[in-house]
Amino acid sequence: MSAAPLAARVDPERHGGSYAYDHPRPAVTVDCVVFGVDEEDLKILLVRRGIPPFEGRWALPGGFVREEEDLPSAARRELQEETGLEKVFLEQLYTFGDLGRDPRGRVISVAYYALVKLGDHRVRAATDAREARWFAAGDVPRLAFDHDRILATARARLQGKVRYQPIGFELLPPKFTLTQLQRVYEKILARPLDKRNFRKKLLATGLLVELDEVERGVAHRAARLYRFDRRKYEQLEKDGFMFEV
């Protein structure tokens, strides 16, 4: 933290409805990369911009950080406003601050990524009649601003993270079959996994609780349902344990 004169006044001075500072300030936004998984694909949630710049282009949901909210709150608020999503798993991704990234001026964006259980949430048409839609990960259009880069960063992070942290569960309903779980991993990692080895490894973690229930409404043998033991995970995490897919 600098002790330079820049710091002399951090709070704004009011000038008839505007906010004045001794030195120019970048604007700060949050942008969210929202991942979901359905039967077919890894999906990403995008919104269509209703105003310039990049009017009509698809972009990550996000917006300006307000004075009285912290960063994750801003991310959650924007997600709620623009896509109707609430109570998602959310983690900070990276902060993008290149000079040319926003044609309107200096804008620094703190990017987050979110994991969503697709079945749970229905994406509401966003406010402002702006459109919100899921895109298959392999089928994302060119995005506004530097959002292509943010998305690429998020996908790399997701791939890295899924291998040693149990975030796969965040993308599934509370009760799930091992096959569903394997599908999620396969979609994120974009490669097939061996069924027996996958089950062996996941069950060996002790983080899955076998339920007295099976799948319903399928035209074949029904699979057993499991749930994720979050409490146990938090316990193991403290003791510095590792797992790897």
Next chain:
Amino acid sequence: MSAAPLAARVDPERHGGSYAYDHPRPAVTVDCVVFGVDEEDLKILLVRRGIPPFEGRWALPGGFVREEEDLPSAARRELQEETGLEKVFLEQLYTFGDLGRDPRGRVISVAYYALVKLGDHRVRAATDAREARWFAAGDVPRLAFDHDRILATARARLQGKVRYQPIGFELLPPKFTLTQLQRVYEKILARPLDKRNFRKKLLATGLLVELDEVERGVAHRAARLYRFDRRKYEQLEKDGFMFEV
């Protein structure tokens, strides 16, 4: 990115020497956690604050981001100004934006961590007669702002990173012995490593080039010198290879 009215004017309007915006803006700073390793310890570079708030307290080097510089540039500039360090390895760590973190008002800090070869660089007394000093990792005083938290985050990241990315080399001179390298790893991980296994593993990566040179000026058998093959690493990295200590 939002399309809300907030975005209507991103560039400032001038009012006799100050900068005015439609909406209040947080200030944006960068803060750097600088790691070094010497014969005894993992070390962290701190500066003593010359002005309030937290006057006289130790803090991470850092300061406000300027209008015309991107985030890593700001981090490097502040490092240079406050500690004299240049050309260090620098990576973004995390962005801290809690509401109460700076008593002067809303300040969002993008934190970086840096790795320094202690032998190479001499820490200059900072400008402004502010003091800059290395502290042993186990012996850091209470810091200004939320810098304790930033430091803790950086140490956790360093521990995680060193195990699967060859950043240990960034803390050593270009030519080093395997024992020196092992010491670096042991200090970062804060646990002893087996000598034979360590050498086996590191040499197996193929990233170390054995030089025709040995250590000089030691009162015992001289150890062979090695250098890190950065080119080969970048090659292997592209092919998605892994290593682990």
Next chain:
DNA sequence: GATCCTTAGTGTGTGTTAGACACGAAGCCA
């Protein structure tokens, strides 16, 4: 109720790797 179709669920063998472990060689110094 027989057949078909689809997915569930399960075990072994093999090669690789992690980790424990100790001693002779080299070089400097006194």
Next chain:
DNA sequence: TGGCTTCGTGTCTAACACACACTAAGGATC
């Protein structure tokens, strides 16, 4: 010459990663 310090090296064992295929269950269809 002897002593001190660090260098440099190999093997064994246990655990793990990975490859691999068949029977069981259940609904759908005729």
